[in-house]
Amino acid sequence: xxxxxxxxxxxxxxxxxxxxxxxxxxxxxxxxxxxVREKLIAxxxxxxxxxxxxxxxxxxxxxHKNEVFDQQRAALLSKxxxxxxxxxxxxxxxxxxxxxxxxxxxxxxxxSEEQTLHQALSHQVQQxxxxxxxxxxxxxxGVSLEERMGEVFTRRLRALNGPAKAGLADALATASQPALVxxxxxxxxxxxxAIQQALNETFSAEIAVRFATAPDLVGGIELSAxxxxxxxxxxxxxxxxxxxxxxxxxxxxxxxxxxxxxGT
Amino acid sequence: xxxxxxEIIFWQYGFLKLNATIVFTWAIMIALSVGAMLIxxxxxxxxxxxxxxxxxxxxxxxxxxxxxDVGLSQPQKYLGFLGTLFLFVAAASLxxxxxxxxxxxxxxSTTTALALCVFVAVPFFGIAEQGLRAYxxxxxxxxxxxxxxxxxxxxxxxxxxxxxxxxxMMSGAMIIAILLTITPLxxxxxxxxxxxxxxxxxxxxxxxxxxVYIAAATRVNKPKREEExxx
Numbered sequence: 001x002x003x004x005x006x007x008x009x010x011x012x013x014x015x016x017x018x019x020x021x022x023x024x025x026x027x028x029x030x031x032x033x034x035x036v037r038e039k040l041i042a043x044x045x046x047x048x049x050x051x052x053x054x055x056x057x058x059x060x061x062x063x064h065k066n067e068v069f070d071q072q073r074a075a076l077l078s079k080x081x082x083x084x085x086x087x088x089x090x091x092x093x094x095x096x097x098x099x100x101x102x103x104x105x106x107x108x109x110x111x112s113e114e115q116t117l118h119q120a121l122s123h124q125v126q127q128x129x130x131x132x133x134x135x136x137x138x139x140x141x142g143v144s145l146e147e148r149m150g151e152v153f154t155r156r157l158r159a160l161n162g163p164a165k166a167g168l169a170d171a172l173a174t175a176s177q178p179a180l181v182x183x184x185x186x187x188x189x190x191x192x193x194a195i196q197q198a199l200n201e202t203f204s205a206e207i208a209v210r211f212a213t214a215p216d217l218v219g220g221i222e223l224s225a226x227x228x229x230x231x232x233x234x235x236x237x238x239x240x241x242x243x244x245x246x247x248x249x250x251x252x253x254x255x256x257x258x259x260x261x262x263g264t
Numbered sequence: 265x266x267x268x269x270x271e272i273i274f275w276q277y278g279f280l281k282l283n284a285t286i287v288f289t290w291a292i293m294i295a296l297s298v299g300a301m302l303i304x305x306x307x308x309x310x311x312x313x314x315x316x317x318x319x320x321x322x323x324x325x326x327x328x329x330x331x332x333d334v335g336l337s338q339p340q341k342y343l344g345f346l347g348t349l350f351l352f353v354a355a356a357s358l359x360x361x362x363x364x365x366x367x368x369x370x371x372x373s374t375t376t377a378l379a380l381c382v383f384v385a386v387p388f389f390g391i392a393e394q395g396l397r398a399y400x401x402x403x404x405x406x407x408x409x410x411x412x413x414x415x416x417x418x419x420x421x422x423x424x425x426x427x428x429x430x431x432x433m434m435s436g437a438m439i440i441a442i443l444l445t446i447t448p449l450x451x452x453x454x455x456x457x458x459x460x461x462x463x464x465x466x467x468x469x470x471x472x473x474x475x476v477y478i479a480a481a482t483r484v485n486k487p488k489r490e491e492e493x494x495x
Contacts, residue, residue: 004270004373005373006279007270007283007374008377009377010377011378012377012380014286014290015348015377016381022300022347022348023348025297025300025304027344030307032307033307033308034324034325037309
């Protein structure tokens, strides 16, 4: 008999015990360990997902901040550029103003120098002319210059004619005050008498005359009555000479002014 | 000529006896249990784990996968029974490389015991899954005429389970014993390795067939139920 029924029963019991043992010591611990590990992995994956999401959020935030920063920087840069351009314009304008002021001052200085030169020149010329005339007159005539002046004035007075004489005659006739005879020096009495006589003869009337001294005439005699004037003086010659010299100087300065901007 | 290890009797007292089948079964039980205990005592739930734990996890998850493939949707429920069937039969076959060892599965008493366990487990799981009435009704499917045939089928397949395993294991042991007497040493080694393969295949067939029977018993009326719920 191949089947021993006692053994069959014993083996059934053995097998059931083995089932229990295997459940207790093999399947349950192993499955439990697998479950725990799967949970752990799931948790870690979830954590990783959460971290990834957080990182993505932070990256977005960072990008946004970067964009804002770029915009701000661009705005600041643009503002700074504008400010710099404005400042440049302002500085240029200031410099231009300063340059203009400097040029004006220089022109003023030049003008002042020119004026001083004029004065010095005219004074010098006057002195020279005066000295030359004095020397010449004294050499030629042997009389004093003042006498010659009186003679010259008297001659011119007598030589007066035409509209000039008529105008002066009207002025003398209508004048409420005496005619004024100004001279650079005190005229001697005989000269005054000669002038008075010449006036009386020229205008055929008794002319009231008042004599006065005017050093600005430099040298010469001037008759003025009610706005009309008859004069001979070195000052007149000097004025014409001065006009000539002025013209010359102006031409010279004009050349200088044209040359100056090229130099600066 | 000895056909079964039942014949090796170490101790006997009347009906009670201690033969090689029982002793080797105990040895396998102790080896499996102590091995499992030793390995699972220091189980790691972290990502790093020992090689032995990896081995056991591969074994257990493979069994679970096979049970699932058979068609049992809750493999954990059947893992204890089907897994132990496979492990016991496989261990009994593997140990044939040990000299002096007699596989307990080479005893018809053992295979009968295992087949009887399957014979009981099938209705047990069937009733637990779908209730007594529904399970018993499955014997009347498709008509009540099929009742005797269904019962005969139950018994015959249990008998087939027992005899198939016994025949394979016994024949393996017999062939090696015969070859040892007539051929040099090398040839029985080849046959022993072939026997190992046969033993593993038998362990697989035995547990898969048990799983198929249980699956058939637990879901025999399921399509009909679904129709009812839809109606």
